[in-house]
Amino acid sequence: MESEVAIGRIVKVLRGKGQDGLAVIIGIVDDRFVLIADGDKRRFDDPKKKNLLHLELTEAVSSEVVNSMQETGRVTNAKLRFAIQKYIERKGE
Incomplete structure (x- = not known):
């Protein structure tokens, strides 16, 4: 995996309810788990x-x-949605 885990990184969900959805890493729990949100x-x-x-x-x-x-230690849900939207537009999907 060439991309490293970082706050603000956009991820694609491969498993679970949000499968195939996009989200943003907003927290790092440890070397195996992160916190994600899509706003x-x-x-x-x-x-x-x-x-x-x-x-x-x-x-x-x-x-x-x-x-x-x-x-501020936090981010608005609108910013999360905006970041994901911008990513989708850049990919041209």
């Missing part, structure tokens, strides 16, 4: 703890999410 079904205040084996890391990291987390 829609999965809010920032109620992130999903996911095993890294069930995620595909994309090459995209949202600078908005990273900056927001560094400045």
